[in-house]
Amino acid sequence: MLALRYFMLLAFSALTGAIPTLYETPNLPKRTISGAAAADCDGTQFTSDEVQIAAQVAASRINNHTQVGRSKYPHQFNNMEGFDFLPDCTAPFFEFPIFNDKIYTGGKNNNEKPGADRVIIGSLKGADAAFCEFFAMKKVRISLKGLYFAQFRIVGVFLMSPYITNKVKI
Template sequence: MVSVKALLLLTLGSITLALPPPLPFPLPLNALIEKRQCVESCGSTCYYQSTINAAVSKGCSYLQSNQQVGTGNYPHVYNNYEGFDFAANSPYYEFPILHSFQPYTGGSPGPDRVVFTGGCALQGLITHTGASGNNFLEC
């Protein structure tokens, strides 16, 4: 006859074997932050790559369909009066990127912008936050 203790050990042993292998410790950084990693900060707002991509995509969609939205008529040409060093040549276009992480469709544009080329290549993020007048600073 099997004792209760032996039965309990046998049951616990089978449960342990059914568990997945333990995770490595410490966890690899990419396991902790996969898609929600801050890649760019404008002022106190940290933007994810997916949010940046969505803003460029939305702005580029308007540009390619020859449409503009909002009182600032976005997207519009960004003249780069500040002289930022972008990878591609002008013309550049600016389009709002919002603190709500939703694509801009009109209304208040907030202080932050994505800058992209006519070919929809991201050049950088700029912000009015901390800049004087209507100037921009790089994020």
């Protein structure tokens, strides 16, 4: 009878230890992101912690060769506009969506919208990276021979830093 009691106790303990949690926690090892700072992206303000987290997630995904969302973030940012970044930030550059209240995951079936704001990272060394810049995108309506379509364009680069000389709105 005593053996049956211990057996039941052990069986119940094993069962309770195997119950999954209700919340998924991302497996993100600590990444070193240099230069992360608070910023104002065309009126949306981000804390240095929000910048750090978005940059860490991007660096982690690059290091693990994983992308999320329909546009496959993080993806390479070619800097065709020729923006000057922080001195410690070197190519290749990568962009990743940033939000105030969540981390971009791509959503179920990759249908989560990435929003308009992006964090740019570069100077990748293993799992570490440097924060380079922010940019905001705006939907513009373009007419081509009477046909209208929408396209996203970078409307400005926004960084609250004394090192950046090109804080411009395009």
